[in-house]
Amino acid sequence: MAKSVPPAAAGGESDKPKIRKERVHFRALLLSNPNYFGTVPNSPFKPVAAIKGDTTYESIGCVGFHPQSKRLDAVIFVTEPFGYGGGLCTSGTEEYVRFYISYDDGASWVDQGYSSVNVYDVPAGTVGPRRLEYAVSVPCDPVRKLCVSRNTIRARAILSWNHIPPVNQPDWPPVWGEVHNTYIQVDPRRRLDWLDLADQFKLQLPKDLAQLVDTSEPLAFKEPPELSVAELHAAYKGKKVEPHRYTLPAIQKLLAQPAAAVDLGPSPAESIFANLGLKLDDLIAPIMAPDGNTTYEKMECVGFNPGTNELVAVFRLLQPNGYSGGPCTAGSLEYVTFWADLNNNGIFETCLGTASVRVHDIERIPPEGLEYSVYLPVNFAPYRKPCGEGPRLIPIRAILSWASVPPCAFPNRPPVWGNGEDTLILLPPGSPTVPGDFKPVIFNVSSVAVCNINQGTGYASGDRPFGGAVYIIGDIPGADAITTPDRFKYRLFVTPEGGSPQPVANAFGVSVDQQSGPGTLAQVPLLQEVDPAGPYAGYYTYREFGIGTGTWRRIAAPFAGLLGVWSTGQPMTGKWEIRIEAVDTVSGTTYLADTTHCLDGTTRANVIVRLDEIPPVPAISITHISTDLGVTWVPAAGCGEFMPGVWIKGDYSVADEHFSSLTMSIEPSGPAMGATVSPSGRSYPIVPTGGESGQWTLDTTGMLPCGYVIRLDTSDRTIVSGGGGWSNFDTVGFCLRHPLA
Numbered sequence: 001m002a003k004s005v006p007p008a009a010a011g012g013e014s015d016k017p018k019i020r021k022e023r024v025h026f027r028a029l030l031l032s033n034p035n036y037f038g039t040v041p042n043s044p045f046k047p048v049a050a051i052k053g054d055t056t057y058e059s060i061g062c063v064g065f066h067p068q069s070k071r072l073d074a075v076i077f078v079t080e081p082f083g084y085g086g087g088l089c090t091s092g093t094e095e096y097v098r099f100y101i102s103y104d105d106g107a108s109w110v111d112q113g114y115s116s117v118n119v120y121d122v123p124a125g126t127v128g129p130r131r132l133e134y135a136v137s138v139p140c141d142p143v144r145k146l147c148v149s150r151n152t153i154r155a156r157a158i159l160s161w162n163h164i165p166p167v168n169q170p171d172w173p174p175v176w177g178e179v180h181n182t183y184i185q186v187d188p189r190r191r192l193d194w195l196d197l198a199d200q201f202k203l204q205l206p207k208d209l210a211q212l213v214d215t216s217e218p219l220a221f222k223e224p225p226e227l228s229v230a231e232l233h234a235a236y237k238g239k240k241v242e243p244h245r246y247t248l249p250a251i252q253k254l255l256a257q258p259a260a261a262v263d264l265g266p267s268p269a270e271s272i273f274a275n276l277g278l279k280l281d282d283l284i285a286p287i288m289a290p291d292g293n294t295t296y297e298k299m300e301c302v303g304f305n306p307g308t309n310e311l312v313a314v315f316r317l318l319q320p321n322g323y324s325g326g327p328c329t330a331g332s333l334e335y336v337t338f339w340a341d342l343n344n345n346g347i348f349e350t351c352l353g354t355a356s357v358r359v360h361d362i363e364r365i366p367p368e369g370l371e372y373s374v375y376l377p378v379n380f381a382p383y384r385k386p387c388g389e390g391p392r393l394i395p396i397r398a399i400l401s402w403a404s405v406p407p408c409a410f411p412n413r414p415p416v417w418g419n420g421e422d423t424l425i426l427l428p429p430g431s432p433t434v435p436g437d438f439k440p441v442i443f444n445v446s447s448v449a450v451c452n453i454n455q456g457t458g459y460a461s462g463d464r465p466f467g468g469a470v471y472i473i474g475d476i477p478g479a480d481a482i483t484t485p486d487r488f489k490y491r492l493f494v495t496p497e498g499g500s501p502q503p504v505a506n507a508f509g510v511s512v513d514q515q516s517g518p519g520t521l522a523q524v525p526l527l528q529e530v531d532p533a534g535p536y537a538g539y540y541t542y543r544e545f546g547i548g549t550g551t552w553r554r555i556a557a558p559f560a561g562l563l564g565v566w567s568t569g570q571p572m573t574g575k576w577e578i579r580i581e582a583v584d585t586v587s588g589t590t591y592l593a594d595t596t597h598c599l600d601g602t603t604r605a606n607v608i609v610r611l612d613e614i615p616p617v618p619a620i621s622i623t624h625i626s627t628d629l630g631v632t633w634v635p636a637a638g639c640g641e642f643m644p645g646v647w648i649k650g651d652y653s654v655a656d657e658h659f660s661s662l663t664m665s666i667e668p669s670g671p672a673m674g675a676t677v678s679p680s681g682r683s684y685p686i687v688p689t690g691g692e693s694g695q696w697t698l699d700t701t702g703m704l705p706c707g708y709v710i711r712l713d714t715s716d717r718t719i720v721s722g723g724g725g726w727s728n729f730d731t732v733g734f735c736l737r738h739p740l741a
Contacts, residue, residue, distance in 0.1 A: 019083045022049055023057070023176065026162055034686065037175045042680050052173040057083045058095055058119075059177075061133065062301035062314035063157045064373030065140065065184035066357050069513065069523055069556065072099045072112060072140040073312045073373035074157045074180070075301035078132040081123035085162070088387035088429045091451070091599050092120040095177075097136050098165035101184075102154040103143065109156060109170035113138045113723055116164075117306060118428065118449070122391050125424055133423045135303030135312035137375070139557045147188035147224070147328035150364060155184045155371075167724045183366040185317075185359075188327045190221050226330040233276045241322045244283045245296070247273065248416060249324065249332065249403045251283055292414035296322045297334060297359075299400035299418065304425035307444065308560035309547075310375045311338050311352065313398045313421070317370040321361045324403070331360035334418075335518060336374045337406035341395040342383065348397045351408035352378050353550060354518040377513075379548035380427050381477045387429035387599060397422050405518040430597070433477045439594035440490055440582040442607050444473035444561070446722040450607050451598035458575040458610030460719060463689065465612040465658055468721035470566040472504070473559050476582050477594075480547040489539035490582040491530070492564045497575040503538055505530045508565040511557040512543060517550055526555075536583065540564065559722070570613045579606045612718045615726035616656035616691065620664070620712040622732050623695075624649045630697070638732040643739065645701045650732065652712055653693040659684050660717040660725050664696055667711055671704035684717065700736055709733045 022029065022037070029036045029048075038047030061075040074097045078084070085093035098114035115136035125132045145151045158165045160174035173179070227235070232246040250272075273280050286293075299315040313336045317323070324332035333356045339348035355374035362370065385392050399406040401415035414420065443450055448460040459465060472492060479488045492504035507529040515521045530538050540563070546552035555562050563580065582591045596604040622640065624633035626647040633649060642648065654662050661683040666672040677698050698710070709731045716725040 022051060023083050039173050039175060042676055051175050053178045054176050055178050057176060058161055060157055060159045060180040062371060063155055063180050063182050064314035064371040066373050067185060067187035068358055070141045071137050072155060073135055073137040075303035075312060075314055076134045076159060078119055079126055081126045082121045084119045084121050087121045088391055089599055092118050093162045095119050096160045096164050098158045099138050100156040100170045101142055106154055111168050112140050114165060122426055124391055125393055125426055130424055132426050133303040135305040137305060142186045144186055144189040151186040152183055152362060153186060155182050182371045185362055185370050224328060224330045227325045229272055236321060239321045243278050244286045245322050247283050252404050286416050290414050290416040292419045293417050294419050297402055297418055299421050302396055302398045302421050302423040306428045310377050312373055312375045314371055314373045315400050317359060317372060320363050320365045323359045323361050326361045331358050332403050334359055335401050335405045336398050338376055339397040339411045348411040352376060354405055356518060356521060377547045377552060377554050379481050381433040384427050384430040384432050392427040394425050396425055438476055438478045438488060438582060438584055439591045440474060440476045440580045441594045441596060442472060442474040442580055445607060445609055446471045446719050450596055450604045453607060453609060455608045458608045462717060464717040464719050465610040467568060467611055467613050467718040470568055471559055471562060471722050472564040472566060472578060473561045474563045475561055476542055479542060480544055483546050483549060485545045486541050487585055488542040488582055489536050489585060490542055490580055491539045493579045494566055495577045504564045504566050505538055506567055510555045510562055512553060513556040514553045568611055572611050572613055575608055575610050577606050577608050612658050615728045616654050616659060616714040616716050618654045618712045618714040618728055618730040620650060620652045620710060620730045620732050622648060622650040622734060641735045641737050644703055644705060644736045648698045650696055652696050654691040654714045656691050656716045658717040659687055659689055659691040660715045662712060662714045665711050667709045671706040673702045673704060675703050677710060703736055705736045705738055707735045
């Protein structure tokens with residue numbers, strides 16, 4: 001395997017390394033000077049300690065895409081014993097990753113949102129060559145093209161410790177962390193609208209036929225074909241793909257059949273292999289003595305996502321051919337089987353299961369290859385332990401194998417094509433599940449862990465309220481391993497401060513992952529609805545089951561573990577309490593929410609959140625101009641005409657209960673020739689939470705004659721529908737014109 005995971009060495013307080021003050025006091029230094037580390041361009045604040053992209057403590061190991069599940073995954077390496085805000089019995093700190101994709105090779109980027117993971121000081125996990133590997137993911141559904149079109153795009157992930165990367169700033173440099181760029185492959189479209197078909201291929205139905213065709217219904221494609229050995233032999237002629245590569249799936253199928261000896265001959269001359277000029281001995285020899293060939297694919301990272309209870313592996317596809325056909329075919333499967341060493345004896349006797357992803361030949365593959373991810377839900381809840389008992393570290397082994405499932409019984413056997421990787425993961429502290437206890441738990445609200453929501457104020461960390469669609473995410477831990485589907489039900493209530501409980505009963509769409517065996521992962525859309533009548537009227541059905549077995553189902557998107565979508569809006573405001581209860585339909589027993597014990601000593605069962613449904617109110621105006629570099633000013637107004645070189649001054653204001661930031665920019669930017677408004681931006685907490693009023697100035701020297709707009713963009717701190725805050729903008733225009741124009 002790629003890495004060993006040796007036992008932890010003993011260590012004490014005297015072994016604790018000295019941590020840089022810029023790390024220890026990171027948030028305080030940013031509060032005193034937003035540009036302390038020199039990461040804010042055009043800032044009025046001077047940098048003190050220029051630090052950008054420091055990977056001493058954490059780095060991005062890999063970023064991969066699962067084309068069928070439409071999700072981006074990043075694996076984070078945590079390499080130091082200290083520097084993460086404290087041990088397991090503290091709140092620790094967060095590692096944030098914001099993801100982007102680009103359709104034009106990096107000229108522009110589309111923000112895909114961010115995810116985070118809680119990290120701690122864990123000396124036992126980072127002694128010597130040991131490191132902890134975490135995973136985070138976000139849903140990602142890129143534009144899909146027909147299989148005849150190239151659909152390789154770029155992806156970017158920005159890792160930032162203890163500081164959320166700002167929205168829509170793909171070039172933002174983190175202080176602690178780094179930027180990882182890669183290429184991913186998007187699955188082709190399997191359905192096509194008639195209008196798209198007519199537009200792309202210049203087709204037009206005859207008038208008589210057009211009247212009979214329902215053009216509102218999409219045109220479905222056939223299932224992509226699986227190429228035969230003969231077809232692959234012809235397709236790979238002259239492309240340096242070894243015969244024992246492209247014949248492996250066929251050989252494996254024949255070996256798995258009881259009558260394989262009859263199928264392979266007694267007459268080799270009549271077999272398909274001999275007819276193609278291939279020797280059967282040469283094709284079987286690599287299967288009998290596999291050596292883990294990584295010419296075509298190589299696994300590079302394995303991490304654990306404690307928020308979704310998933311193991312994630314990321315591998316790199318390295319060649320343009322050798323994957324059983326292009327995007328218009330069935331291609332082939334890459335499998336990853338995972339094992340755990342639960343008793344730390346180095347044997348990896350606990351097989352956790354197999355995950356897979358479908359891949360294809362990509363003729364114009366980037367030189368650095370393509371990164372793919374696979375993921376496997378796991379049930380580690382029985383193995384957790386309270387923080388005071390020390391870290392629960394679990395060695396994990398993963399084996400990547402092309403076109404052949406790595407068998408559970410052989411954790412030490414190398415694959416024919418692929419490789420293995422060992423890593424170490426940390427289970428978040430907590431009490432282990434008790435068999436037969438089916439208490440539900442809310443562990444996340446709109447991407448914020450419940451322990452990071454102040455129950456006195458209802459604010460998330462950073463004094464952030466909630467708004468829009470509030471996503472209630474949780475689990476019935478004791479039910480996850482039950483192999484009977486749809487046995488449990490649950491219902492949700494929200495209660496305004498001083499008011500009465502109100503049921504959450506609206507329908508919402510989810511994507512469900514279902515696996516009935518290795519290589520049979522399917523994504524199924526599902527509408528979650530409450531029972532309209534009967535003994536469980538008002539209850540949703542709990543959809544997850546079989547986690548940790550070969551046959552399982554779980555809600556995967558828009559958030560893993562999504563239990564409900566609470567639709568909020570004006571005039572809702574103030575503090576609200578979210579409550580959940582579950583019922584076992586077999587025994588009829590009702591279970592109230594389990595208590596979550598947070599590391600700061602507080603507890604949660606029901607969760608209190610604060611709502612804000614009102615966007616900020618911005619205003620901007622032009623009040624004066626100066627023709628002598630700001631020495632004297634004369635009144636002016638918006639939509640006026642001025643000569644290039646004048647100075648323009650105006651007023652701005654933003655009012656909001658939870659102000660976050662404002663930016664002022666010039667449109668169009670091209671003829672402005674780099675001119676900027678001062679101030680170009682302001683943010684909370686330098687600006688009070690209620691907003692501010694002030695003046696702005698602009699030196700038009702060097703700007704070309706043109707019509708311009710000064711745009712004031714504002715946002716607040718509200719977590720709106722699991723993402724960024726409420727936003728608003730205002731503009732004021734003017735023209736620059738030469739006197740003789």
